[in-house]
Amino acid sequence: AQKVTQAQTEISVVEKEDVTLDCVYETRDTTYYLFWYKQPPSGELVFLIRRNSFDEQNEISGRYSWNFQKSTSSFNFTITASQVVDSAVYFCALRESNYKLTFGKGTLLTVNP
Amino acid sequence: ETGVTQTPRHLVMGMTNKKSLKCEQHLGHNAMYWYKQSAKKPLELMFVYSLEERVENNSVPSRFSPECPNSSHLFLHLHTLQPEDSALYLCASSQDLAENEKLFFGSGTQLSVL
Numbered sequence: 669a670q671k672v673t674q675a676q677t678e679i680s681v682v683e684k685e686d687v688t689l690d691c692v693y694e695t696r697d698t699t700y701y702l703f704w705y706k707q708p709p710s711g712e713l714v715f716l717i718r719r720n721s722f723d724e725q726n727e728i729s730g731r732y733s734w735n736f737q738k739s740t741s742s743f744n745f746t747i748t749a750s751q752v753v754d755s756a757v758y759f760c761a762l763r764e765s766n767y768k769l770t771f772g773k774g775t776l777l778t779v780n781p
Numbered sequence: 782e783t784g785v786t787q788t789p790r791h792l793v794m795g796m797t798n799k800k801s802l803k804c805e806q807h808l809g810h811n812a813m814y815w816y817k818q819s820a821k822k823p824l825e826l827m828f829v830y831s832l833e834e835r836v837e838n839n840s841v842p843s844r845f846s847p848e849c850p851n852s853s854h855l856f857l858h859l860h861t862l863q864p865e866d867s868a869l870y871l872c873a874s875s876q877d878l879a880e881n882e883k884l885f886f887g888s889g890t891q892l893s894v895l
Binding site for chain 2: 670672677700703713715718763768769772
């Protein structure tokens with residue numbers, strides 16, 4: 669069973685639309701960390717956010733927001749008023765009580781002008 | 782300038798060749814990682830080094846051989862690879878191995894094995 673599931677393989681939207689990328693995780697640890705990374709065409713994964721399991725406050729950073737819900741083991745990512753530069757592959761990842769970072773398969777987001 | 786630099790960006794090699802991938806981090810981090818990214822698969826952790834000692838060898842075939850001569854440099858030596866080894870190889874670093882540490886990635890080496 670996958671520890672991190674990103675059910676959406678590809679999403680295509682038109683500029684200025686809002687889009688939500690889903691992430692569902694599985695762990696037995698009580699302490700864990702969740703991450704989102706962005707991989708633009710250049711290849712380098714760029715860190716977006718980190719969340720620990722004890723902090724369920726939603727977070728907003730500009731056009732980006734994250735909704736962490738332990739009850740459903742989800743950590744969804746919303747981009748408001750999407751832009752072409754948001755086109756990338758987005759990865760959700762889980763780090764449990766060891767150093768291993770487990771990634772989902774990623775969601776390819778294409779924002780069309 | 783990125784904190785993690787990987788060379789080469791692209792590599793094409795035959796199955797009998799020997800080549801090496803290089804990774805250098807300028808962030809003063811103590812932990813370094815090799816990941817493999819294949820199409821339609823999650824990133825796979827291959828090797829982890831902490832303070833130049835290998836702490837993880839994730840069932841990786843022996844045709845991949847890592848080397849960490851110091852905390853700033855990480856190599857992946859390749860020999861007698863198979864076509865299925867074609868992938869993007871990503872290097873990453875973090876301050877240490879604590880679970881809350883975020884990873885900083887390089888741009889990767891796109892490897893094609895013919």
